[in-house]
Structure formats: structure tokens, C-alpha cells
Amino acid sequence: MAENKRTCLYDKHVALGALMSPFGGFDMPIQYEGITEEHNAVRNACGVFDVSHMGEVNISGADAEKYVNHIFTNDITNAPDGKIFYGMMLNEHGGVVDDLLVYKRGENNFLLVINASNIDKDVNWIRSHASGYDVEINHLSDELGELAIQGPESEKVMTEVLGINCADLTFYTFREEMLNGKHILVSRTGYTGEDGFEIYAEHDVIRKLWDELMESGRAVPCGLGCRDTLRFEVGLPLYGDELSDEITPIEAGLSIFVKLDKPEFIGRDVVMQQKADEPKRKLVGLELTDRAIPRHGYEVLDADGNVIGHVTTGYRGISVDKSIAMALIDARYAAKDTEVSVRIRKKTFPAHVTAKKFYKKSYKK
Amino acid sequence: MSNIYYSQTHEYVRVDGNIGYVGITDYAQHALGNIVYVDMPEVDDDVTAGEEFGAVESVKAASDLISPVSGAVVEINEHLIDNPRLVNENAMENWIIKVELSDKSELDELLDEAAYKALCESESAH
Numbered sequence: 001m002a003e004n005k006r007t008c009l010y011d012k013h014v015a016l017g018a019l020m021s022p023f024g025g026f027d028m029p030i031q032y033e034g035i036t037e038e039h040n041a042v043r044n045a046c047g048v049f050d051v052s053h054m055g056e057v058n059i060s061g062a063d064a065e066k067y068v069n070h071i072f073t074n075d076i077t078n079a080p081d082g083k084i085f086y087g088m089m090l091n092e093h094g095g096v097v098d099d100l101l102v103y104k105r106g107e108n109n110f111l112l113v114i115n116a117s118n119i120d121k122d123v124n125w126i127r128s129h130a131s132g133y134d135v136e137i138n139h140l141s142d143e144l145g146e147l148a149i150q151g152p153e154s155e156k157v158m159t160e161v162l163g164i165n166c167a168d169l170t171f172y173t174f175r176e177e178m179l180n181g182k183h184i185l186v187s188r189t190g191y192t193g194e195d196g197f198e199i200y201a202e203h204d205v206i207r208k209l210w211d212e213l214m215e216s217g218r219a220v221p222c223g224l225g226c227r228d229t230l231r232f233e234v235g236l237p238l239y240g241d242e243l244s245d246e247i248t249p250i251e252a253g254l255s256i257f258v259k260l261d262k263p264e265f266i267g268r269d270v271v272m273q274q275k276a277d278e279p280k281r282k283l284v285g286l287e288l289t290d291r292a293i294p295r296h297g298y299e300v301l302d303a304d305g306n307v308i309g310h311v312t313t314g315y316r317g318i319s320v321d322k323s324i325a326m327a328l329i330d331a332r333y334a335a336k337d338t339e340v341s342v343r344i345r346k347k348t349f350p351a352h353v354t355a356k357k358f359y360k361k362s363y364k365k
Numbered sequence: 366m367s368n369i370y371y372s373q374t375h376e377y378v379r380v381d382g383n384i385g386y387v388g389i390t391d392y393a394q395h396a397l398g399n400i401v402y403v404d405m406p407e408v409d410d411d412v413t414a415g416e417e418f419g420a421v422e423s424v425k426a427a428s429d430l431i432s433p434v435s436g437a438v439v440e441i442n443e444h445l446i447d448n449p450r451l452v453n454e455n456a457m458e459n460w461i462i463k464v465e466l467s468d469k470s471e472l473d474e475l476l477d478e479a480a481y482k483a484l485c486e487s488e489s490a491h
Contacts, residue, residue, distance in 0.1 A: 035424045036399050225425055291402050291446070293422050315424065316401040323402075345404065345420060345427075 007052035008203035024116030026053040029223040041220035046153040048219040052145035053116035061135040064108035075259040090267025094248040145206030150196030193234030193361040235356035282334040285354040294325040371481035372433040386460035436464040
């Protein structure tokens, strides 16, 4: 088995006593003090995550905009510099190669931020579809680290602790600047449903910013455990759970990030057809009446006990004190309030279909 | 002579006559972190030594409960239904099920306190 990679903050996580576990090919901190405490810190104050496992690819050159539009579902045409788009790369069957952020740095200059678990697959995909396009593809994952500072107090923490003034950054925009002589990229983005920022920089800068945050005591170190509970409660998908090579964005309820009015992109025809025909499966929310907890992979059943789908993510919610799940099920059962059940070990528990958003996002727009 | 016996999978049984109080150890509750749900069998269900009889769940994961003894469940700890964190607060006091032991010779297969302590130390060393 191949050794897991380490981020530039690995030694600091170990020194803090973090529980380390493999994720996406990296040894990552799952929790420090505890998932519940860290989750609540982000909902109520400020938490910081090492997300240096995320991958980065820069695409530039005369055809960069044309090429990114060819592999990406959202429409980046004529976007202003400093704007960020969420969307997906699709395969020819309409399945999701990855979901990602595209940062427009300048004319024909884009930074793509991709999932750690898909770095090799994505870089290969991006390189192999570029023939005939005048583009330069630079894979930067090994050079850049990333911090996510999240929670209602994060703007203050950014300004007062790190000296990064970001009051003027609006949601899904970014700025590149020099901080103490070093280049950083700062965006108002995140994966928690709270206001927050992400900083991309070289390893020595990331290490220094992390130390400043720890010394200040104003940002709680947070692991991937609560990153998952936070993103789940606000209905954000995770690749590998809600998205895969076999699941289309229409099934996952992400059509607003798929611009079918664009003349062309990989997977467009399949997705267009699926949208016209109505998908056979849909991603829904489920709420259980019991305390039992639905977990990834558990079966969802109809009234007669037939399997109609499976749970993609489930928890005893932390901000929402209920047993809740996202599940990919037969579209005939996807209407709100439909009664279904979930098999949990030997028993089945009643559940009903809800919206995927269990907790209200608090973005600062 | 102590009346508490331990399994390799971190359950204990405290024996009082023919009755065994089965729960998870302090080491197990600590390793799991905040417990948010305890899945218990029903009264009159039979449990079998070495087999699953329920689960304890933390935020992150479900962990099977393996019965250290065989017998009929005579009571479940109903306090855990609404307050599963009692297991975190005092794992030895907050047993999960009460079993009428069908074969007390099974206790010979379990670990005593010293052997269990050694097991926890060897696991912590990894």
C-alpha cells in the first residue's frame, strides 16, 4: 500500500494531539478536541481547517477560457476578474468526474480547485482533453497549501489576527495580494454554510498563518470530522458520497450549476436528455422519527420493504438535533413527505422525505 | 475476586448471581468520543456470546456491541434512550443490558481486570 501524503501542517496537527486518519490519499486531522465542539465553534464563532489536501491546477493560454468552458458545467464566459464559479467536470455519460471551484485570475487565466481524492484522475482528465486548445496546464497541488477560516467571526479574525483586510470581498470572489512579501490568494468561500474565507499560499506562508491563528486563540483548530457534519447539515454534496462518476448533476439536484444554454461542454447532451426525461433517481433529504442514525450505504426501503435507494451521508445532526440523511433514491419516491424507511443493522426505521438543507446557511453576500 | 469480566472487544459483564450487567468499558467510551445513540435489543431477546447485540454510535461512526455472555435480555437501560451520553459520563455504572446468564462457564473465556488493562495498554501503544 502506498504511503499517505502529508500536508505542510502535519507535524503541527500531531503536536496538537489530533486524531489522524487517511482521507483522499492524505493523513489528515479528523478531530482535535471533538467533532461536536469544533462544529459548534464554526457555527457560533470561528474555526480553522487545514485543507491543504485540496488540489490546484492553473490553466492559462490563448484558449484558456474556451477550454475551461469545454470541461466545466458552469459558464465562465466574460466573467470579471476575481470571480469564482462552482461547477462540475462531467464524463461523456454525464457522470461527475469531480466538482470544483474555478477562480478567474485574469483574461485566459484560471485556477481550478479540485478534490484531494480525485487529483490524479482530474489532472489526467484535464491534460488528456486539451489537444487542439492553446493552453498551458500547471499542476500546483504540491506547492500550495490552503487554510479555511470559517464562522461568523472569521472576518474579524482575518483582519485582526492575520492582517488581511477582506471586508470588501463579497461571496464567491477573491483577491491576490502580497502579505509580508509573500503571494497569497484569499477568497470568501467555504464548505460549512457559514461566512468564511479560504487562503491559498506556499507552505511556509501557510505554516506561519496557522501559528498566528493558534497563538491568538481566536480560531479553534477543526478537523475533517466537523467539516463533514457542517457541510452535510446545509446540504452541500461531497464527492464520493453524493457525487460520483456514476451520478449526474441532475440526479444530485445541482442543475443550477449546469449551464445547458452554453453551446458545448463534455457531457452536455446526456445531461440535457436526462433533464428533459426527468431523472430516474434523485438525491433527497430524509428525517427519521427515531434516534437511530442512518449511515452511508444503508438501504432505503418502500412500504413493502423493496430497496429504492441508499443513504449517501447521515448523522445525528449537531446543530439540528435529529437523525437526518441525504439519500439517492428512486425518483418516484422523491416527493416531500413521502414515507419510506431505512434499514439500520437488523431493524428498519420510518423516515420521511425532506429538503436536503437541514440547517440555514448564513453567508455574507 | 472481582465479579467483572472483560472481552477483547471492550465490553464488560458485571456478574451478580445469575444476572450479568453488560456495557462498554471506560477505555471504549473514551475511544468513541461523544456517544449520540445506543442501539439496544428488546427485553426477552436472546444474546449469544461473541455475537452482535446492538451498537453504540458516536458522531462519526457506529461501533458494534458484541455480547460477552449468552442468555436472555431481562432489562435494557432505558435511561440511555434519551441520554446516551451517560455512557461517556460513567461507563461502568451505566450498563446497557441486563442478561440472565445461560452458561456461567463462558466467563472463563473472558479477561480479568489485569489482563484487560494489559490489552488496553498494548492497543494504546499503536
